[in-house]
Amino acid sequence: MTYILSAAKLQTYYRCPLSYYFRYERRVPGAAFFSSAALGTSLHQALAHIYQDWHYNDAIPHLDWVEQCWGQQLNGLTPAQVTQGRAILQRYYTSFIQSESAMRRPVAVEGRIQGTLQVENLEFVLSGRYDRLDYLDEGLELIDYKSSKDSDLTLPDEIDLQIGLYYLALEQRYQRDLKRLSVIYLRSSEKISYEVTNEHRQRVEAMIADLAVQLRYDHKWVPFPGGQCDRCAYARYCPAMQADPEPIPDEAKPEAGLQLVLSL
Template sequence: MAYQISATKLQAYNRCPYAYYLKYERKLSGSEFFGSAALGTALHQALAQCHRDWHYCNPLPDIQWLHQCWEQQVEGLTTAQAEEGREILESYYQNFIASETFLARPLAVEGKIQGYLQVENLEFCITGRYDRLDFLSDGLELIDYKSSREVKLPEPDEIDLQIGLYYLALEQTYRQSLKYLSLVFLRTGQKFRYQATAEHKDRVEQVISKLAVRLRYDQQWEPRPGGQCDRCAYSRYCTAVSANPAPLPPLAGARQFQLALSL
């Protein structure tokens, strides 16, 4: 089968090849903790319904349309969460709908992307998800909603890799280039827009090429010390963190990937 690669995986590899190897190749469990995302999930679903199911016969929906979408997503939320979500969506309406002359129909919402890249005779399958994809006169804009309380922007290297992966996959799927990747922070009403270029795609192809060499020839996965070491779930196995690292558990099984032969 093709080797699955996503923005999250490629960002992890770029941060530290050794941590990537332990997590994705050795399948070691980490100590990550994931909190409840019920409110964030409900907000994403309400916005998907708002943009997908609006009839677009009128230039703009009124605020009641967003209220209606929200009411269909509140099951399972606490009363406080339902009220907070309603306020967040009202702010979204004022910032991103009411100020427009018309609401443009998106190309897709809550979608998946998939693309393929062949490197070192290995077939990579690029996967990802997006909240909304808009068609512009000169390309595509991919929009990612953020429901976190803190406005925390990705590091430049990480956003560049994410842009490059989406650029490559969307170009294959829609025969259109990605023009912008936009992060919309729902709680603050801020939108951060990153311009996408072919250079982002080139950068991603270079990083995947380095990964392919390691996969193809089983080269060493060296650690890359940095600020991420303090919160790394695999630091106990790492010589860059500990003078006496814990031994690695036995391999669970052989790695599976597909050779792409040129005929």
């Protein structure tokens, strides 16, 4: 009886249990997501290449190495995106490589993490992805790159949940504590770091325990209206938004009865 849980799922549950139910329990189709992710994907791959394949015989690579890595990630990009991506990586090089006495070899790049947690006789599989994982003297630093033009709408509480989930999963995989989570905004070359405490772990455990009770017994999935409702893809089905909400479409996943829940 396992239940896969990611930071995104936990953050959705925190924002609104009913939207979690629509999205993950019933798989109600949401609004189409339009985004040109090609530039972001190329930037992520170039950065993975820069750190993973550098020979580390010199303290830091020359800018040529960054150019070379970028040159291998241009498939599917427009000329404007090629120029934009190169400029972004040049700024990254100045801010985060050239300014250091040595480029640190990461533990891993573009990795997956997985851990488990037993609550209410459910085994939660905690899963996540990261862009880079570095050793610090006293633990681990997880680094995420953000390439989006849009401002980051993640709330501090939601970041805390992501940190807690990674903490639990990394502890099992590496037997080391996650000490810091850093987000690098590639377009502005800004780095924001969050120091990890035991409270992050306790918070995420409490949130997962709450979710376990919903899945096992309550099935209440209470709507939690707030600022997020403006961009909620499920507002038309939501009793907190509509006096007469539309029925969930037929193509949604059937309602999980108790037996289905028990076989999650």
